[in-house]
Amino acid sequence: DQQVKQNSPSLSVQEGRISILNCDYTNSMFDYFLWYKKYPAEGPTFLISISSIKDKNEDGRFTVFLNKSAKHLSLHIVPSQPGDSAVYFCAANTAAGNKLTFGGGTRVLVKP
Amino acid sequence: EPEVTQTPSHQVTQMGQEVILRCVPISNHLYFYWYRQILGQKVEFLVSFYNNEISEKSEIFDDQFSVERPDGSNFTLKIRSTKLEDSAMYFCASSVYRTGGTNTEAFFGQGTRLTVV
Numbered sequence: 001d002q003q004v005k006q007n008s009p010s011l012s013v014q015e016g017r018i019s020i021l022n023c024d025y026t027n028s029m030f031d032y033f034l035w036y037k038k039y040p041a042e043g044p045t046f047l048i049s050i051s052s053i054k055d056k057n058e059d060g061r062f063t064v065f066l067n068k069s070a071k072h073l074s075l076h077i078v079p080s081q082p083g084d085s086a087v088y089f090c091a092a093n094t095a096a097g098n099k100l101t102f103g104g105g106t107r108v109l110v111k112p
Numbered sequence: 113e114p115e116v117t118q119t120p121s122h123q124v125t126q127m128g129q130e131v132i133l134r135c136v137p138i139s140n141h142l143y144f145y146w147y148r149q150i151l152g153q154k155v156e157f158l159v160s161f162y163n164n165e166i167s168e169k170s171e172i173f174d175d176q177f178s179v180e181r182p183d184g185s186n187f188t189l190k191i192r193s194t195k196l197e198d199s200a201m202y203f204c205a206s207s208v209y210r211t212g213g214t215n216t217e218a219f220f221g222q223g224t225r226l227t228v229v
Contacts, residue, residue: 032216034217036220041222041223042222042223043116043118043203043205043220043221043222043223044155044203044220045220046217046218046219049217089155091155097168098143098160098162098167098168098210099145099157099160099168099170100147100155100157100218101157102154102155102156103154104153104154105154
């Protein structure tokens with residue numbers, strides 16, 4: 001099941017620079033998208049979300065962009081901080097459904 | 113800040129044994145979920161639960177699995193006869209509303225690592 005795909009398994013970025021995480025999806029019924037952050041031995045923590053009626057949502061250092069025609073979304077973190085080092089999951093849901101479909105995750109390492 | 117709590121954090125069981133994983137969702141949440149993550153793989157949806165019944169389940173959630181909300185606070189996942197391939201991190205989650213749409217994000221517990229030997 002590859003309905004949600006994160007093609008970059010890892011990303012390394014210098015502190016203070018921008019981190020860009022990408023996510024692609026195939027199911028055109030998805031209409032709500034979320035990003036979760038996960039530290040080792042913890043559960044996923046909600047970060048930011050976007051509805052399909054928008055193309056951008058911003059919350060502090062985190063911005064999510066949605067390109068529906070390309071079935072692509074991205075998460076921008078700026079500036080990146082060492083505490084942002086974690087695994088980031090993209091997830092999606094349909095209007096009628098009640099479950100999240102997750103991508104495989106991208107491990108981000110922010111170097112001081 | 114309210115959080116979803118899961119017990120135990122780690123459970124080791126012999127193949128064929130029954131296990132019960134426990135969760136206390138956030139108190140004002142109405143929707144409850146179980147997800148699992150096999151080591152090195154994606155987080156996968158198992159089941160969602162609302163109004164004391166299953167609202168959606170995946171193909172993984174076969175007859176060996178069951179969920180229950182035995183009282184007003186706990187939400188449990190039972191695996192009747194564990195198999196080696198059930199070894200995974202199991203996450204409980206809850207949300208105020210059905211996931212989808214503004215302010216309907218699911219909040220996850222810290223997980224229970226189930227090891228079947």
